[in-house]
Amino acid sequence: MKHIQTVETRSLCESAKKGGCGECQTSCQSACKTSCGIANQQCEN
Amino acid sequence: MIHSYALNGYYIVIDVNSGSVHSMDRFAYDMVNRFEQMDREELIRTFTDSLYPNIPREEAEECYEDLCTLRDEGRLFTPDTYEDLADTMKQKSAGIIKALCLHVAHACNLNCSYCFASQGRFQGERALMSFETGKRALDFLVEHSGNRTNLEVDFFGGEPLLNFGVVKDLVRYARSIEKDVRKRFRFTLTTNGMDIDDEVIEFANKECTNVVLSLDGRKEIHDRFRKDYAGQGSFDRIVPKFQKLVKARGGKNYYIRGTFTHANPDFMKDIRVMKELGFTELSMEPVVCAPDDPCALTAEDREIVCREYEALALDMLESRREGKPYTFYHYMLDLKGGPCIYKRISGCGSGTEYMAVTPWGDLYPCHQFVGDEAFRLGDIWQGVTNHAVQEQFAGCNVYSRPECRDCWARLYCAGGCSANAFHATGSVQGIYAEGCELFKKRIECAIMLKLAEELGEPL
Numbered sequence: 001m002k003h004i005q006t007v008e009t010r011s012l013c014e015s016a017k018k019g020g021c022g023e024c025q026t027s028c029q030s031a032c033k034t035s036c037g038i039a040n041q042q043c044e045n
Numbered sequence: 046m047i048h049s050y051a052l053n054g055y056y057i058v059i060d061v062n063s064g065s066v067h068s069m070d071r072f073a074y075d076m077v078n079r080f081e082q083m084d085r086e087e088l089i090r091t092f093t094d095s096l097y098p099n100i101p102r103e104e105a106e107e108c109y110e111d112l113c114t115l116r117d118e119g120r121l122f123t124p125d126t127y128e129d130l131a132d133t134m135k136q137k138s139a140g141i142i143k144a145l146c147l148h149v150a151h152a153c154n155l156n157c158s159y160c161f162a163s164q165g166r167f168q169g170e171r172a173l174m175s176f177e178t179g180k181r182a183l184d185f186l187v188e189h190s191g192n193r194t195n196l197e198v199d200f201f202g203g204e205p206l207l208n209f210g211v212v213k214d215l216v217r218y219a220r221s222i223e224k225d226v227r228k229r230f231r232f233t234l235t236t237n238g239m240d241i242d243d244e245v246i247e248f249a250n251k252e253c254t255n256v257v258l259s260l261d262g263r264k265e266i267h268d269r270f271r272k273d274y275a276g277q278g279s280f281d282r283i284v285p286k287f288q289k290l291v292k293a294r295g296g297k298n299y300y301i302r303g304t305f306t307h308a309n310p311d312f313m314k315d316i317r318v319m320k321e322l323g324f325t326e327l328s329m330e331p332v333v334c335a336p337d338d339p340c341a342l343t344a345e346d347r348e349i350v351c352r353e354y355e356a357l358a359l360d361m362l363e364s365r366r367e368g369k370p371y372t373f374y375h376y377m378l379d380l381k382g383g384p385c386i387y388k389r390i391s392g393c394g395s396g397t398e399y400m401a402v403t404p405w406g407d408l409y410p411c412h413q414f415v416g417d418e419a420f421r422l423g424d425i426w427q428g429v430t431n432h433a434v435q436e437q438f439a440g441c442n443v444y445s446r447p448e449c450r451d452c453w454a455r456l457y458c459a460g461g462c463s464a465n466a467f468h469a470t471g472s473v474q475g476i477y478a479e480g481c482e483l484f485k486k487r488i489e490c491a492i493m494l495k496l497a498e499e500l501g502e503p504l
Contacts, residue, residue, distance in 0.1 A: 001111045002104075003073035006120065007499050009380040012064040012389070012456065013119060016127065019385025020134055023195050025231075026144035026399045028411060028462075038393065039457035039488060040377045041384045044195065 010043075019043075047122060048453030049078055052493045053359060054503040059492065061453050062127070065120035066380060068496050070504040072097060073108050080112055081122065127386055131442040134387045138398055139439075141191040146401040146412045147182060149174040149211055150203035154239045155279055157271045159306060159340045161333045165203030167416035172404040173208045178425070179215040182402045185425040187226050199233045201401075201412055206240035209248075216252050233257065235302075237271070238283035246290045254298060258287045261303040262315020262329070269308055270340070288323060299326050300374055306332040306340035310349040313356050320364075320371060328374035331483060333413070333465065347479060351486045358490040362497055376491040389443075392459040396422065396438025396473075410438050410473075413464035437473050438463060448476045454485045 023044040027037045046061040056074035058067040069077065075096060079088055092105045115121040151172040153165030165171075186196055198219070200212050212234075219230040234249055235257040249256050260283065261267040268278025291299055301324045305312040312329050319327050331350070334341050342350065357373060364370055393399060396410030403415055406425040414420040423430040441463055443455040461484070465477035 003070045003108045003504065004111055004115070005068045005500050005504060006115070007066045007068070007380060007496060009064045009066055010383055010385075011119075012062065012386045013123070013126075015385035016130060016387075020130075020137055020387035022138055022141065022143065022193055022398065024384055024388060025195075026197055027393045028146075028395065028399065037375060038384060038389060038459040039491075040374060041388065042379050043382050043384055043388075 015043075046125070046451075046453060047077065049074060050489055052355070052489060053362075053497070055493055055496055056503070057489075057492060057496060058121075059453065060115075060121050060123050061456060062125045063119050063121075063123040064380075064383075064456070065115075065123075066492055066496065067115070067121075068500055068504060072100065073112070076105075076108055077112055077121070085109060127390055128444050130387060131390050131444055134391045135439055135442075138191075138391075138394075140189065141193060142186060142189040142398055142400060143193040143195065144197040144199075144394070144399040145182060145186050146199045146201045146399070147174065147179060147205075147215075148202060148401060148403050148412070148415060149179065149200055149205045149215075150207040151404050152207050153202060153204040153237070154207060154273065155204070155237050155271055156274045157237075159270050159304065159332055159334060159338075161413065162203065163416070167203075167403070169416055174211060174402075174404040176211050176214050178402075178404065178406045179211055180218055181406065182425045183215060183219050183222075183230075185428070187222070187228060189428070190228060194227070194229055195231060196228050197231045197233070199235060201235050204237055204239065205234060206236050206245060209240065209245065213248060216248075235259070237279065238286050239273075239279060241283075241286040241290055246293050249290065250294050256290070256294075256299045257302045257328075258283075258290070258299060259303075260284070260287060260301050260319065260324075261305075262309070262312065262318045264318075266309045266315060267303075270304075270306070284322060291324060296325060300328045301326065302374075303327075303329045304332050305329055305342075305350070306334075307342055307346055308340065310342060310346035311353060312350070313353045313360065316357060316360070316373075320369075325371040326374075327371060331480070333468070335468075342479070347482060350483060354483075354486045354490050358494050361494060365498075375487045376494055378488075378491045378495055380492075380495055386456070389456040389459050391442050393462070395463055396435055396441075410434070411464060413462075414467075441473060445474055446476055448478075448481075452481070454481070454488055457488045458484050 024041050027041050048059045056069045058077055089105045093102045151166050156164050231254045232252050233255045234253045237259045264280040267280045271279050301319050332340055401409045401412045401415050408422040409415045409420055429435050443449045443460045446460055449455045449460050463473040465480050466475040467473045469477040
């Protein structure tokens with residue numbers, strides 16, 4: 001596509017099929033303890 | 046829903062519900078922003094007749110078709126089909142607890158005036174957690190962890206190193222039962238650094254997956270708030286200890302965690318000091334306090350902070366080019382391996398899968414509610430007995446907050462922090478609007494950084 005570049009990202013729609021294992025880190029435990037950082041977490045699976 | 050913005054020469058389009066991120070040139074950016082308001086012919090004619098008369102019609106048609114392709118592939122204008130998943134997740138995780146914030150010390154050897162925890166006492170008396178209470182807390186966690194393997198325990202306070210003996214004994218106990226209970230404990234430590242010595246360094250580097258080290262940046266900024274009880278600043282005492290600990294850790298798995306207040310909304314100056322001191326894993330957070338507190342951020346401060354977030358992103362890019370990269374916690378997005386949609390709609394888990402434990406074994410939804418008796422959930426012997434409060438937290442998700450429904454950032458913040466919402470609005474189901482403003486700016490900067498990393502120069 002001449003005018004558009006797309007970054008590879010995890011498909012949230014696909015993650016609905018097998019996600020939700022609950023093993024990922026609790027966001028508030030990671031660094032800030034005062035402002036939510038869900039986006040900064042990584043999936044364990 | 047899409048969110049489009051321009052930053053550092055990039056024209057960025059986020060497809061909110063699929064998670065897709067696109068970098069466009071100005072032509073496509075202008076077209077995607079009109080895509081839903083005009084039909085094909087009107088849009089192409091508008092572009093070729095008035096907006097971009099030098100662009101051939103064939104090229105405009107090609108760009109339009111590209112946008113249609115992305116839409117049809119589920120990477121643009123994707124509908125939100127996740128609302129039912131909020132209940133699914135709630136049912137799947139009901140009763141499961143996987144993380145505890147262990148308040149091993151309601152006491153502190155510093156007297157920081159901006160401390161949300163009232164100098165570590167959490168509006169109560171000084172106290173240290175006994176080994177027996179801590180051991181019961183770990184057993185409680187295992188008993189309620191269901192099928193979760195990864196269990197997280199943060200040693201918190203107050204200053205947890207005031208109770209270092211118990212911290213060590215608790216880790217030793219946890220390691221002794223890990224194999225039998227088929228769990229993996231991950232310990233983290235949040236410290237002001239005053240009591241760090243060689244033994245603490247050896248322990249932290251062997252047992253803690255992450256350590257959070259409190260340092261506000263510039264000496265005069267740090268010492269303004271972070272004084273001991275004699276009124277002496279702590280900067281000169283803690284920095285060498287932090288440097289020694291970080292060096293012994295190989296420079297990994299730690300965060301230098303600063304707080305910015307009304308005194309330093311220009312926090313980039315503090316980031317630069319942290320860099321000069323040799324630290325590369327950085328986190329700066331806005332102060333948590335009442336709006337009328339002298340150190341609270343004002344509207345003018347928040348404008349400065351937003352500019353600083355942009356300056357930080359540019360500085361990180363420049364530092365990377367110079368071969369001296371550093372990280373900022375809130376810019377650490379993993380676009381390929383980030384959280385699944387369940388996590389993104391259900392939030393941090395406070396009050397349900399994450400709780401704080403006081404030195405006496407009382408349970409609270411998280412560390413920021415400790416000391417507020419109305420939020421006491423129960424204790425580690427009887428479990429959760431205040432189901433009404435727990436239900437409030439279990440009901441928190443991006444669909445329970447009306448303000449989040451139309452927000453492009455909702456699947457990055459998962460509805461935000463319930464404690465901040467409560468302190469701002471009196472309801473855990475509210476939103477902390479000032480925090481949202483800063484959060485959205487951080488996400489915009491973080492995504493720009495990822496684009497620069499993945500794609501190089503803008504189109």
